[in-house]
Amino acid sequence: xxxxxxxxxxxxxxxxxxxxxxxxxPDLYKVSHGALAVSKYRGDNNLVVVDIKSIRxxxxxxxxxxPEGPIGLDCDLFFSFEDLGYDVAEMDIxxx
Numbered sequence: 001x002x003x004x005x006x007x008x009x010x011x012x013x014x015x016x017x018x019x020x021x022x023x024x025x026p027d028l029y030k031v032s033h034g035a036l037a038v039s040k041y042r043g044d045n046n047l048v049v050v051d052i053k054s055i056r057x058x059x060x061x062x063x064x065x066x067p068e069g070p071i072g073l074d075c076d077l078f079f080s081f082e083d084l085g086y087d088v089a090e091m092d093i094x095x096x
Contacts, residue, residue: 003052013051020046021061021078037080038064 002017021039028038039061061078 015049016052038077041076
């Protein structure tokens with residue numbers, strides 16, 4: 001979410017504030033043949049500060065649109081999407 005520096009024992013350390021999500025819903029993952037990795041967001045109670053050197057990759061968590069009708073899915077579900085924006089930013093599309 002955010003990157004910032006902090007002082008630890010008179011040394012400057014760069015850290016990131018990240019959001020933790022629940023594990024991927026195994027039923028939705030299986031039904032989608034591995035195409036849809038859906039997790040529940042737990043809000044501000046699952047924010048964690050980590051050393052930026054420990055980050056190996058990043059993904060975007062995109063809100064899953066709520067289904068139409070009462071089928072029992074929560075509205076606070078998100079799906080993972082890697083490299084959101086980089087591939088789109090490089091696309092050469094003519095708009096008339």
